[in-house]
Amino acid sequence: MNLLSSELLLGLTQNIGLFAVVAVIFLQIRGRAAGWPASAANALLGLMFGGVAVLGMADPVQVAPGLFIDARNVMVGLAGPFGGALAGAAAAAVSGAFRLWLGGPGAVAGVASLAGAGLIGMLVGAAARRSGRFGNWHLTALALLVTVMAPFSFLLLPPDLAHRLKDTALLPLSLGNFFGTLALGTFLRKEQERCDLQTALTESQRRFAATVANLPGGVYQRVLTVDGRLRFPYCSPGFFQVMGLPPTGRVTLESLNRILHPEDRPRVYASIHASAETLDPWNLEYRIVRSDGEIRWISASSRAVRRDQGDIVWDGIVTDVTEAKRNEQALIQARLEAEAASRAKAEFLATMSHEMRTPLNGILGFACLLLDEDLTPRQNHHARLVRDAGRSLLTVIEDVLDFSRIEAGRLVLTDSPFAIRDLIANCATVLRLEAEAKGLTLHAAVGPDVPDWLRGDPDRLRQVVLNLLANAVKFTEHGGVGLTIVKTADTPAGPHLTISVTDTGIGIPPDRQNRLFQRFSQIDRSRGGTGLGLAISRRLVEMMGGTVGVQSQAGVGSTFWLSLVLPESAPPAQGCAPCAVDRQIPRRPLRILLAEDLAMNRELTVAMLLGAGHWVDTVINGRQAVEAVQRGVHDLVLMDVHMPEMDGHAATRAIRALPSPIGTIPILAMSASALPDEVQRCRDAGMNGHIAKPVDRAAMLDVIDDAVRRGDQGDPAAAIQTKPGTVAEPSPLRQPLDLAMLRQLSDDLGENACVRLAAAFLDDLPERMKRLRAGSNSGGDSSDMATHAQALIAPSACLGLVRLASACRALCAALRAGRRDEAAGLIGSVRDAAEEGASALRDALPADRTEALFKSLAKDIVRTP
Numbered sequence: 001m002n003l004l005s006s007e008l009l010l011g012l013t014q015n016i017g018l019f020a021v022v023a024v025i026f027l028q029i030r031g032r033a034a035g036w037p038a039s040a041a042n043a044l045l046g047l048m049f050g051g052v053a054v055l056g057m058a059d060p061v062q063v064a065p066g067l068f069i070d071a072r073n074v075m076v077g078l079a080g081p082f083g084g085a086l087a088g089a090a091a092a093a094v095s096g097a098f099r100l101w102l103g104g105p106g107a108v109a110g111v112a113s114l115a116g117a118g119l120i121g122m123l124v125g126a127a128a129r130r131s132g133r134f135g136n137w138h139l140t141a142l143a144l145l146v147t148v149m150a151p152f153s154f155l156l157l158p159p160d161l162a163h164r165l166k167d168t169a170l171l172p173l174s175l176g177n178f179f180g181t182l183a184l185g186t187f188l189r190k191e192q193e194r195c196d197l198q199t200a201l202t203e204s205q206r207r208f209a210a211t212v213a214n215l216p217g218g219v220y221q222r223v224l225t226v227d228g229r230l231r232f233p234y235c236s237p238g239f240f241q242v243m244g245l246p247p248t249g250r251v252t253l254e255s256l257n258r259i260l261h262p263e264d265r266p267r268v269y270a271s272i273h274a275s276a277e278t279l280d281p282w283n284l285e286y287r288i289v290r291s292d293g294e295i296r297w298i299s300a301s302s303r304a305v306r307r308d309q310g311d312i313v314w315d316g317i318v319t320d321v322t323e324a325k326r327n328e329q330a331l332i333q334a335r336l337e338a339e340a341a342s343r344a345k346a347e348f349l350a351t352m353s354h355e356m357r358t359p360l361n362g363i364l365g366f367a368c369l370l371l372d373e374d375l376t377p378r379q380n381h382h383a384r385l386v387r388d389a390g391r392s393l394l395t396v397i398e399d400v401l402d403f404s405r406i407e408a409g410r411l412v413l414t415d416s417p418f419a420i421r422d423l424i425a426n427c428a429t430v431l432r433l434e435a436e437a438k439g440l441t442l443h444a445a446v447g448p449d450v451p452d453w454l455r456g457d458p459d460r461l462r463q464v465v466l467n468l469l470a471n472a473v474k475f476t477e478h479g480g481v482g483l484t485i486v487k488t489a490d491t492p493a494g495p496h497l498t499i500s501v502t503d504t505g506i507g508i509p510p511d512r513q514n515r516l517f518q519r520f521s522q523i524d525r526s527r528g529g530t531g532l533g534l535a536i537s538r539r540l541v542e543m544m545g546g547t548v549g550v551q552s553q554a555g556v557g558s559t560f561w562l563s564l565v566l567p568e569s570a571p572p573a574q575g576c577a578p579c580a581v582d583r584q585i586p587r588r589p590l591r592i593l594l595a596e597d598l599a600m601n602r603e604l605t606v607a608m609l610l611g612a613g614h615w616v617d618t619v620i621n622g623r624q625a626v627e628a629v630q631r632g633v634h635d636l637v638l639m640d641v642h643m644p645e646m647d648g649h650a651a652t653r654a655i656r657a658l659p660s661p662i663g664t665i666p667i668l669a670m671s672a673s674a675l676p677d678e679v680q681r682c683r684d685a686g687m688n689g690h691i692a693k694p695v696d697r698a699a700m701l702d703v704i705d706d707a708v709r710r711g712d713q714g715d716p717a718a719a720i721q722t723k724p725g726t727v728a729e730p731s732p733l734r735q736p737l738d739l740a741m742l743r744q745l746s747d748d749l750g751e752n753a754c755v756r757l758a759a760a761f762l763d764d765l766p767e768r769m770k771r772l773r774a775g776s777n778s779g780g781d782s783s784d785m786a787t788h789a790q791a792l793i794a795p796s797a798c799l800g801l802v803r804l805a806s807a808c809r810a811l812c813a814a815l816r817a818g819r820r821d822e823a824a825g826l827i828g829s830v831r832d833a834a835e836e837g838a839s840a841l842r843d844a845l846p847a848d849r850t851e852a853l854f855k856s857l858a859k860d861i862v863r864t865p
Contacts, residue, residue: 045083046090049075053095053114057102072099072110073117074180077146080121081134082188088125092118105158113153120145134189143181147174217319218242220251222302224276226310242298242320244290261287261295276312279304285321297325359798360397361693363390365604368697372611413543417569418458420485421446427465428483435473441480442473449487451495455569456544464537464548465499468560471533472503479504479557494567502559508552537562590635590708591615595625595651596670597643597791599760600798601693605638605670608697614704620644622651629655632662636708639687641671641678644787649685656686666707670695736833737840738800758845761795762838768792769834772811776827785823786815789830801837804830 036044056070072095080088092114099110124142128134150173154162165173218239223231232251240247245255260268264286275282283301290296302316367387375383428444435442465483472481482502489496541548546564592609596602597620609616617634619625623646629637637655641648652667669682669690679690688707691700746754768788775785789812797805807829814823 039086042083042086043090046079046087047094049079049083049087049091050094053091054098057095057098071176071180073113073146073150073177074184076114077117077121077142077181078185078188080118080123081125081128081138081142081185082192084125084129085122088118088122091121105161109153109156112156113150116149116153117146120149134192139182139185139189142185143178146181147178150174150177215317217317219317220302220315222314222316224272224312224314230272239318242318243288244296259288259290261289263287275304275314279306279312282314282316285325296320297322359794360390360394361695362600362604362798364394365608365695365697369604369607369611411543413457413460415455415457417453417455417572419452419571420450420454420566421452423458423462424465424483424485427462427469430466431469431473431481435481438473438477440473440476440478442469442483443480444483446484447486450485450497451568453569453571454494454566456566460540460544464540464562465501467533467537468501468562472501472505472558472560476503476505476557488563491565493565496563496565498561498563500559500561502557504557507554507556507558508550509554510552589613589615590704591617591633592704593625593628593634593637594618595620595622595637595643595648596640597621598640598794600757600795601640605695608695608700612697612701622646622648622654625651626654629662629665630658634665636704636711637665637667638670638691638704639667641669641682642787642790644784644791647783647787648687649681652682652685652687664711666711668703668707736801736803736836737844738802739844742800742841742844755845757795758799758841761799762841765792765834765838769831772827772830776824779820782815782818782820782823786812789815792830792834796837799841801833801841804833804837807833 053070053072053075056072056075060070076088076091076095079091083091096111096114099114100107102110120142124138124145125134128138131138151166151170154165157165215236215238218241219234219236220232220239221234223233225231230253235251237247239245239251240249243251244259245251249255257265268284268286271282271284274280281301281303283299285297285299287295288298297320298318299321300316300318302314305313305315307313364387367383367390370383371380371387424444424446428442432442469481469483480503483500484502485497485499487495488498538548541562541564544564544566546562548560548562550558550560552558592614594602594605594609594616596605596618602618602620606616606618617628619628621643622639625637625639626646628634639648639652643651646654648669648671652669655665655667656663666689667687669679669687671678671682671690671693682690688711689703691703742754768791771788772785775781775788789808792808793805793812796802796808807826811823811826811830814820814826
């Protein structure tokens with residue numbers, strides 16, 4: 001008998017084809033049941049595989065009379081890999097039950113064969129799931145195992161039947177199992193992969209749609225074809241919403257032209273073509289005009305890719321950034337306003353510095369002159385109180401300006417060598433007299449391992465140490481104060497030093513110690529101060545890279561310390577220590593030219609210079625100063641900065657233009673404006689130094705000697721470092737005359753001197769007002785008008801004409817800031833305040849003395865001694 005007859009092969013093909021059709025139908029059902037629970041889907045799959053096996057057994061292929069074969073093992077074996085263990089078990093159970101129902105001598109062998117095929121399928125399926133996929137080698141192994149396993153079921157048949165099957169059905173059965181498993185398994189695997197890909201694609205599309213819907217904008221694809229056409233194959237719903245286009249319409253070049261802002265349209269198309277040429281990412285912000293006329297800002301971002309056929313494709317996103325643009329503009333406006341506020345703050349502090357230093361110059365100067373006179377003990381005591389009060393006020397001004405400069409980030413530390421032992425000794429010397437006056441001991445000690453010379457900012461370090469020492473002396477009534485400095489470690493940057501100030505004072509409760517280094521924080525307000533000293537000290541130490549702290553016990557005392565690293569330095573080449581007390585050099589009498597327009601300041605400065613043995617000539621403006629210098633009889637010029645006709649800067653430049661040696665005469669600026677910018681302007685104009693008002697007589701005389709000595713050596717003097725401040729425009733006050741201030745001035749100077757000063761002011765006031773009005777009517781020079789307004793501030797404030805002084809300050813600030821419209825309105829305020837103030841001042845002065853002094857007073861004040 002031909003075992004591989006055409007009828008046999010045809011039967012096998014029909015049987016397997018039936019299985020394949022049924023399996024495909026099942027896969028379609030499974031694809032539509034993707035949302036079912038996995039166990040239910042797998043059970044249904046096992047039932048389907050088992051049902052197909054039952055169909056095969058119902059229509060077997062006859063290989064010999066009474067002998068039949070089918071593809072039951074193929075279907076049961078494939079159930080495990082494609083449906084899992086549950087499907088394999090279900091398929092084996094269904095087909096096995098049907099075989100038992102059929103009965104016959106081969107029932108047990110058939111059930112065993114089905115059970116073996118199901119077990120093999122489940123094992124191979126488990127191995128495939130562990131590796132991640134059902135691959136070719138899994139399928140081949142399954143086909144071999146099913147093929148090899150099937151003949152072992154012959155052992156359970158009667159011997160004659162087993163012999164007949166072995167002779168007639170073994171080969172077709174083996175070939176059917178092996179190739180049937182391979183063929184059907186390959187087909188099912190491809191279908192499974194296709195279904196998985198379809199499912200993955202559907203899920204990917206769902207995720208993409210969800211992502212696009214949740215994006216804060218729209219997604220688009222733009223194509224520039226090789227023939228130059230611009231198309232949009234895909235635009236998300238968000239794109240239409242952002243661009244203000246109807247969602248049902250198509251995006252075309254014409255629709256874009258309608259919404260693009262006319263000013264941005266050329267830029268948009270130019271950038272698209274530029275990106276197409278370079279394939280650089282296309283990122284652009286532009287404006288669109290919606291149908292309701294609203295202008296919106298759009299931000300577009302995309303990547304450019306060139307396709308094989310030459311088209312350029314951009315896949316990107318668009319977002320509406322209108323609010324961000326508005327916020328950006330708001331931030332810019334806020335920054336401009338903050339900068340304007342900062343400038344206003346700077347102008348305010350500069351004005352306050354100038355206006356407070358000007359009267360302080362007179363207070364401290366005349367107090368020092370009084371203390372040089374033969375006074376009664378009571379008068380001497382009062383004069384010292386005036387001097388000390390003036391110095392306290394000056395300290396307040398310096399603290400406020402220092403803190404303002406630190407907060408603005410404009411304070412710059414110097415870096416120079418200094419002798420630390422001299423600095424500590426100098427600090428102790430400054431406070432020793434005050435400590436001894438309270439019955440306190442004050443000692444200072446420097447560790448032996450502390451280097452003699454260090455690098456840093458000695459002035460700022462001295463400021464911190466003096467502040468800590470002054471606080472210790474202030475808050476200590478009994479015992480003593482100690483100042484120590486020790487080296488705690490060596491670092492690569494230099495020695496690590498700790499400076500401590502210990503006292504036996506009132507101490508500080510623990511709950512208040514954390515507020516010590518905060519601005520405007522004071523433990524005991526009854527002892528005075530601004531509450532800025534420790535805050536400034538902390539900021540300065542932090543700028544030096546160090547830390548500051550306190551240990552204190554109420555009723556026992558306190559220890560304030562600062563810890564920082566200062567590099568070790570070699571002594572300067574000249575061999576002189578910046579912190580050492582300078583060797584006193586006898587002064588030689590000089591002939592000094594003083595250029596000052598305010599009579600009170602002239603009188604004070606002349607008195608200070610005459611007391612030092614100098615000869616003084618005075619002029620009242622820069623033009624007269626230039627003429628006086630040309631006579632060649634002076635050794636030095638003290639030049640006020642703000643003067644009429646020609647200010648100090650212009651006068652200095654004119655003098656420097658003169659031939660040598662006249663043009664090289666030392667010139668020192670004198671101004672109540674102590675800002676670094678003002679000091680630099682003085683240096684740029686050619687001045688050799690800057691003396692800040694209020695003037696300290698000893699410091700001024702030292703600067704004069706230093707400038708003359710450097711001039712003799714051909715070395716220009718360096719400008720004195722002064723503290724910065726700022727300016728604002730105070731609002732004019734209502735009352736024209738503060739009688740309390742006028743009475744205080746009369747008590748301080750005496751009634752005759754007060755009357756003389758008032759008469760001189762009233763004599764000069766009409767001319768000043770005439771010039772201000774003339775400048776306003778003719779649109780004259782702002783700087784000239786500001787000079788006249790500036791000249792009225794200090795004397796009017798001293799005399800109690802608070803409204804006039806305030807109006808002049810506002811006018812001066814407006815003129816110097818270039819606000820001519822505002823200044824024009826303020827002229828009227830100044831005029832009204834001058835008229836009311838002059839009238840009130842005349843009424844307040846004694847009538848019998850005013851008339852007699854009126855005519856001669858101005859000449860007496862400006863007379864050169």
